[in-house]
Amino acid sequence: MSTSLEIVRIPVLSDNYVWLMREPQSGSVGVVDPAVAGPVLAEADKRGWKITHILNTHHHGDHVGGNREIKEATGCTVVGLGRDKARIPGIDVTVDDGDRYRFGEAEAEVIFVPGHTVGHCAYAFKEQRALFCGDTLFALGCGKMFEGTPQQFWHSLERLRALPDEMRVYCAHEYTQSNARFAVTIETDNRQLMARRDSIDAARARGEATVPSLLGEEKQTNPFLRADKPGVQKAVGMAGQDPVKVFAEVRHRKDVFR
Ligand code: ZN
Ligand code: FE
Secondary structure (H helix, E strand, C coil), X not given: CCCCCEEEEEEECCCEEEEEEEECXXXXXXXXXXXXXXXXXXHHHHHCCCCCEEECCCCCHHHHCCHHHHHHHHCCXXXXXXXXXXXXXXXXXXXXXXXXXXXXXXXXXXXXXXCCCCCCEEEEECCCCEEEEECCEECCEECCCCCCCHHXXXXXXXXXXXXXXXXXXXXXXXXXXXXXXXXXXXXCCCHHXXXXXXXXXHHHHCCCCCCCEEHHHHHHHCHXXXXXXXXXXXXXXXXXXXXXXXXXXXXXXXXXXX
16 A cells, blocks of 8 residues: 655754654654654644654664653654664664564665664655655765764665665754765865755755755765765775775764864
8 A cells, every 4th residue: 555654844952853754544653763852742732643653763862862751741652773772762662674664554664774873773765755864864964973883884875875866865963054065175076066055055044944855966966975986086085995995084074174
């Protein structure tokens, strides 16, 4: 059976996005990475939606901070990666790489994407073209490498890159403008990137969100998805080198970028 997802962006804290979604046939309502509870419960309430699920991508406080309060208020089921269950508050259901998790009449493929943390996953609703990727992939960026290795992180990004261009990237932070400022210092002759930077600046000047983005656009412009591309390799003086090393260099440059 084919169904849709109604997805709502809830901006919280300084730059987090919590995603609230409803699958209309079953009435299931999911929250992806509730940093906090209050604004999420209020938004669901306002819409008359009853939260049935929390889907967590990883253990950081700005992704699981609202778990317990939302679970207490709604009795919802908390879903997260089994291998990191000790760090996911209130977890009820554990999933693993390759699992198909049924959310109402929709289905998410669970993709294990270590790098930002060693217990990070993404939820890919392929039919609905929605990718919830937490802090692994950002619009024009990627998460900081807090726990994983460049090898792990690059492999994770390669797996996300293998998904269809039409997927929308529902990442967890509005970092796009500063990511763009950095990206243009890497691929200085990528015209699609320059144009995207300009439209991001314009959108932010109007106070608009830049997330979700389109995965196809990320593939063409996000330097962290392009460590195997000649333009990026040449730009960091590493032509023909192992993409893992190139990725590590680009990640390092972003870490020290001001
Ligand atoms: Zn994080
Ligand atoms: Fe985060």
